[in-house]
Amino acid sequence: MAGAIWAVAQLEDGRPKGVSFETVAAAQKLGEALGKPVEAVVMGSGARSAAEAVAAKELEAVRLIDDPKLDPYTPDPYAAAMTRAVEAESPDYVLFPHTYQVRDWVPRLAAALDAGFVSDVVAFRVEEGTPVFVRQPYQGKLNADCVFADEGSDGVRFVSLQAGAYLASDAAAGDAAAEIVEQEIDLGDLETRTEVVDTFQEVVDKVDLSRADVIVAVGRGIGKEERLDIVRELADALGGQLAASRPVCDNEWLPMDRQIGSSGQTVAPKLYLAVGISGAIQHLVGMKNSGTIVAINKDPNAPIFAVSDYGIVGDLFEVVPALTQKVKEARGAA
Numbered sequence: 001m002a003g004a005i006w007a008v009a010q011l012e013d014g015r016p017k018g019v020s021f022e023t024v025a026a027a028q029k030l031g032e033a034l035g036k037p038v039e040a041v042v043m044g045s046g047a048r049s050a051a052e053a054v055a056a057k058e059l060e061a062v063r064l065i066d067d068p069k070l071d072p073y074t075p076d077p078y079a080a081a082m083t084r085a086v087e088a089e090s091p092d093y094v095l096f097p098h099t100y101q102v103r104d105w106v107p108r109l110a111a112a113l114d115a116g117f118v119s120d121v122v123a124f125r126v127e128e129g130t131p132v133f134v135r136q137p138y139q140g141k142l143n144a145d146c147v148f149a150d151e152g153s154d155g156v157r158f159v160s161l162q163a164g165a166y167l168a169s170d171a172a173a174g175d176a177a178a179e180i181v182e183q184e185i186d187l188g189d190l191e192t193r194t195e196v197v198d199t200f201q202e203v204v205d206k207v208d209l210s211r212a213d214v215i216v217a218v219g220r221g222i223g224k225e226e227r228l229d230i231v232r233e234l235a236d237a238l239g240g241q242l243a244a245s246r247p248v249c250d251n252e253w254l255p256m257d258r259q260i261g262s263s264g265q266t267v268a269p270k271l272y273l274a275v276g277i278s279g280a281i282q283h284l285v286g287m288k289n290s291g292t293i294v295a296i297n298k299d300p301n302a303p304i305f306a307v308s309d310y311g312i313v314g315d316l317f318e319v320v321p322a323l324t325q326k327v328k329e330a331r332g333a334a
């Protein structure tokens, strides 16, 4: 639909990844603020069931671009298919999750259409009808307000959203399933210049914390690297991932890919346990959208308690082992 806002889903094993629904939630918010219709786009091969999953959300339509050339993922067919879809339908804004795939193919899409692309957006607001997108360049040292230079003129604008910036659970469900519209795109003439030989999940040490349901994050309060094991044990007992505040990573007690915050990862797990973390703003921006936040800190005035659902004021060296023991008992593992 001309003038619409599109939310582009990303599939994994034929199903929409969670970040797809974060993108839908952001598109719904933008659509509401601008008074524009919101549609989703699902691209893949044999992707109808993924389109049906997305169609449960409150959307004008789900556009399904289904072509064997779209599986496995390679950038040429994705960029070509979306170029043609945009040319045919003239959406105003196209929103993507800021995934590795999106980083790969959306810049070439934007170049092909001579359109702007604001990437890795953490928030947006609408000022006098114009969206202002916030991104954090230089490892989160700055907040930059970005406005498309061509606002007000015809043409498409591309935006990608940092994982966790918007909540998948905020994506409103529709009263009835949205209509699935098959977007006829002919990729028959397209030469795919890359071939997928193998896919792998980064190196073992690289952890995508945005996928974790439970995160136990440890801060400077732990004092020494040798003491990390008590927190690691709690994370293991909960079946969660171990993460950290910046000083822990700066001290190389844990690798950088475990850091949460403005210069680390942005996460929104169901449960976030902050152990010996004060709650500096640079940490909070990375985890404040978590479902339930529990903080353990010996300082009752620590700012982390302001964003916590449950707070335990106490010495982490007493509280954490006791909690681990209780979790193990509850899970029948003690």
Ligand SMILES: Cc1cc2nc3c(=O)[nH]c(=O)nc-3n(C[C@H](O)[C@H](O)[C@H](O)COP(=O)(O)OP(=O)(O)OC[C@H]3O[C@@H](n4cnc5c(N)ncnc54)[C@H](O)[C@@H]3O)c2cc1C
Pocket (backbone or CB within 6 Å): 139, 140, 141, 218, 219, 220, 221, 222, 244, 245, 246, 247, 248, 259, 260, 261, 262, 263, 264, 275, 276, 277, 278, 279, 280, 281, 282, 283, 286, 296, 297, 298, 299, 302, 314, 315, 316, 317
């Ligand atoms: C540009 C920039 C980017 C940054 N990016 C990030 C980022 O991405 N992520 C991030 O985390 N930080 C970031 N920071 C750093 C941030 O400002 C804070 O310095 C940092 O988050 C503090 O980490 P912390 O809470 O672990 O340590 P502290 O602030 O030192 O807090 C330690 C806490 O542990 C508690 N404590 C101590 N002993 C115990 C005990 N025995 N039991 C219980 N509690 C105890 C203390 O009461 C205190 O609240 C950034 C800073 C800048 C300037």
